[in-house]
Amino acid sequence: MLKTLSIAFAGILAAAGAYAQRGGAPQPQAIQQVKPGLFMVTGAGGNTTVRVTNAGLIVVDGKLPGEANYNALMALIKGVSDQPVKYLIVTHHHADHTGNDQRFIDAGAQVVGTQNLKMNLETYAYDPKPAPPTITYPSAEYKLELGGVTVELHHFGRAHTSGDTVVYFPNLKVVSVSDVVTTGKTGPLIDYAGGGSAVEWTHVLDGILNLDFDAAIPGNGGVLTKADVQAYxxxxxxxxxxARELIKQGVPQDKLAAEIKTDDIGWAPRVPKADAFYAELSASK
Ligand SMILES: [Zn+2]
Incomplete structure (x- = not known):
């Protein structure tokens, strides 16, 4: 009985959340210039990156689902450029990044993401389910050229999900790292259901740090320096x-995440699957 009640209650909460995202009060958004020709929009989901070219715009991540969120984002973008959005790159399948894919497609943009992102969307339980990308890339790297501007898409491996894309703007030395780098007290979310990996995450950070950049746009929070990413x-x-040391000491999997000392770190990893976290750390050095 108790179980039935709590499930019903969770259902109501989920419905209320979906309603708020669809129609209720939209979260405020704000745009700022990161470099001439490149802007960041905060609020209403993950940070959005806007790269302006004289042949159209390349946008990274399109906010939580909702007409109001989409319209507010487009109004801010129109304030800095009257060019149309030609490409929306989506960094992973979560709805705070992919929520308005269909609206961008309907407005004439191509939506670009990894094949793994498309696969993750198939089993993603979110209402409304985000639309899949219109262009997928299967390998580690993909390049977009528009108006003389090159944008590199890198899949360095599994981290936050199995479908993560890091977007690099080489001639501006800016990289959009999305939820591979978290800020403030928010620790990294290892989304095991979405193919995430704590063990591979560190190699993905190496891949990012091998790029020549001086500004990094995280999934949430303010612009970071390369030193910030290195410190992360x-x-x-x-x-x-x-965590590996605790495993050696015999700490059981259900206590592992909670027992890691993090008071000097400032955040704790978010581990939705204790068994998967324990298993992959046990099997690696
Ligand atoms: Zn995410």
Whole structure:
């Protein structure tokens, strides 16, 4: 009885959340210039990146689902450029990044993401389910050229999900890292259901740090420097080394995440599947 009640209650909460995202009060958004020709829009989901070219716009991540969120984003973009959006790159399948894919497609844009992102969307239980990309890339790298501007899409491996794309703007030395780098007290979410991996995550951070950049746009929060990303990797590796040490000491899987010392880190990893976290750390060095 108790179980039935709590499931019903969770259902109501989920419905209320979906309603708020669809029609209710939209979260405020704000646009700022990161470099001449490149902007970041915060709010209403993950951070959005806007790259302006004289042949159209390349946008990274399109906010939580909702006409109001989409319209507010487009109004801010129109404030800095009257060019149409030609490409929407989606960094992974979560709805705070993919929520308005269909609206961008309807407005004439191509939506670009990894094949794994498309696969993750098939089993993604979210209402409304985001539309799949119109262009998928299967390998580690993909390039877009528009108006003399090159944009590199990198899949360095599994981290937040199995479908993560890091978007690099080489001539501006900016990289959009999405939820592979978290900010503030928010720790990395290892989305095992979406193919995420704590063990591979560190190699993905290496891949990012091998790029020549001085500004990184995270999934949430303000613009980061390369030193910030390096510091994040050091903390990430420290947390994983501590987790491996706890496994050696015999800490059981259901206590592992909670027992990691993180008071000097500032965040704790978010581990939705204790068994998967324990298994992959046990099997790696
Ligand atoms: Zn995410």
């Amino acid at each position: 990797k050091t903390k990430f590796d420290t947390v994983m080394a501590r």
